[in-house]
Amino acid sequence: MTKQERGIRSRQAILEAAAEVFDLRGYDAAGTNEILARTGLTRGALYHHFPSKEAIALAVLDAHGAALTAVPEHASRLQSVIDLGFAFADRLRTDVVLRAAVRLAVERTSLTRPAVTPYEQSRAVVRALLADAAERGETLPGLDPDEAADVVIAAFTGVRVMSQVYTDRADLPERLTALWRTLLPGLAAPGMISRLRTTPPTPDGDAATSARSR
Amino acid sequence: MTKQERGIRSRQAILEAAAEVFDLRGYDAAGTNEILARTGLTRGALYHHFPSKEAIALAVLDAHGAALTAVPEHASRLQSVIDLGFAFADRLRTDVVLRAAVRLAVERTSLTRPAVTPYEQSRAVVRALLADAAERGETLPGLDPDEAADVVIAAFTGVRVMSQVYTDRADLPERLTALWRTLLPGLAAPGMISRLRTTPPTPDGDAATSARSR
Numbered sequence: 001m002t003k004q005e006r007g008i009r010s011r012q013a014i015l016e017a018a019a020e021v022f023d024l025r026g027y028d029a030a031g032t033n034e035i036l037a038r039t040g041l042t043r044g045a046l047y048h049h050f051p052s053k054e055a056i057a058l059a060v061l062d063a064h065g066a067a068l069t070a071v072p073e074h075a076s077r078l079q080s081v082i083d084l085g086f087a088f089a090d091r092l093r094t095d096v097v098l099r100a101a102v103r104l105a106v107e108r109t110s111l112t113r114p115a116v117t118p119y120e121q122s123r124a125v126v127r128a129l130l131a132d133a134a135e136r137g138e139t140l141p142g143l144d145p146d147e148a149a150d151v152v153i154a155a156f157t158g159v160r161v162m163s164q165v166y167t168d169r170a171d172l173p174e175r176l177t178a179l180w181r182t183l184l185p186g187l188a189a190p191g192m193i194s195r196l197r198t199t200p201p202t203p204d205g206d207a208a209t210s211a212r213s214r
Numbered sequence: 215m216t217k218q219e220r221g222i223r224s225r226q227a228i229l230e231a232a233a234e235v236f237d238l239r240g241y242d243a244a245g246t247n248e249i250l251a252r253t254g255l256t257r258g259a260l261y262h263h264f265p266s267k268e269a270i271a272l273a274v275l276d277a278h279g280a281a282l283t284a285v286p287e288h289a290s291r292l293q294s295v296i297d298l299g300f301a302f303a304d305r306l307r308t309d310v311v312l313r314a315a316v317r318l319a320v321e322r323t324s325l326t327r328p329a330v331t332p333y334e335q336s337r338a339v340v341r342a343l344l345a346d347a348a349e350r351g352e353t354l355p356g357l358d359p360d361e362a363a364d365v366v367i368a369a370f371t372g373v374r375v376m377s378q379v380y381t382d383r384a385d386l387p388e389r390l391t392a393l394w395r396t397l398l399p400g401l402a403a404p405g406m407i408s409r410l411r412t413t414p415p416t417p418d419g420d421a422a423t424s425a426r427s428r
Contacts, residue, residue, distance in 0.1 A: 026322075106379055119376070151369075153372075154376040161368070165319070175364065179365055179369070183400060186399040186400055
């Protein structure tokens, strides 16, 4: 392992240890001592990579955007929006840095959030998909993609929060299915609804959708 | 002022000071020193009323339930659900104890939440109203009031959180209106939608509704 590789590894170790502590306690109650104890690194090594706790938090927040770059491709843009939510939910289960990012993004703390918050990124992606869906006639006539994107992002956030409170996120997919069942009549053109899958995608792609839309 | 009155006042002062600190920093980062500094009371006085920070937090959480006891009465139960949300939003603006309660209710902290969380209370009230609405034919055929109540509570929570992140709750009423416009087609019987007001009630009661439904 070269010196550069070791540097990348210890930066990632700090980021993950910090994410665990942010996810558990929030920004203000997170201490750098606890973060250090989880990595086994020295305080010098920590400050070599990040000058402050704030710098670590901002790096954690950056992770949120990356979770949105892979938009699931579908003939239907509404299906892409739905599956983006399921993919995000799935990544939350395995990715502690993303879990910490969504907590830091909505929590009131002493941290000054960057001007472009992670939520701006989610909103931009969902808004573009909904605008495209509207152009293709997938949505209700007169739907405002900006307003609809705000509602979708907010509702997703609420479902994520409630699922964490009640089941530590175990029931997040089922809660998302219930959310889409309720939201779609207010978003989708009536003919679209029966063609949209509101359950998580199956591992072998769109088999469930095809079976249902036949 | 009798000794008993003074006791009630100082208990309330502690509760409000603690709520300010919980609302600002969350449970784990809130310190009893800061709470005391805001009341001007002694530590002895604090412990006379509350044996621990946890005891204060549990008293704050109790406040949430009280915000739900006054269900707005309407001929339509769906309108009652909508107006319950607007009343709740309105109280959040003026009531710091309620603001702290909703933060404590959803935040991951070292606080062990009571078995009946404040969200259980919200859910029970909304579920009962939706079940009643379903019996009266106000809802879509086949609507499951339990599932619908979960979606409504989660979506409200998400809208509240996003409104706080972006505008410190200033745009909460407008966001609720957008939410109801999107949610109602998936909840209400088609004939009901035009009869429901999705804007905050006017101070002189239901004038807006009556004007619109004529």
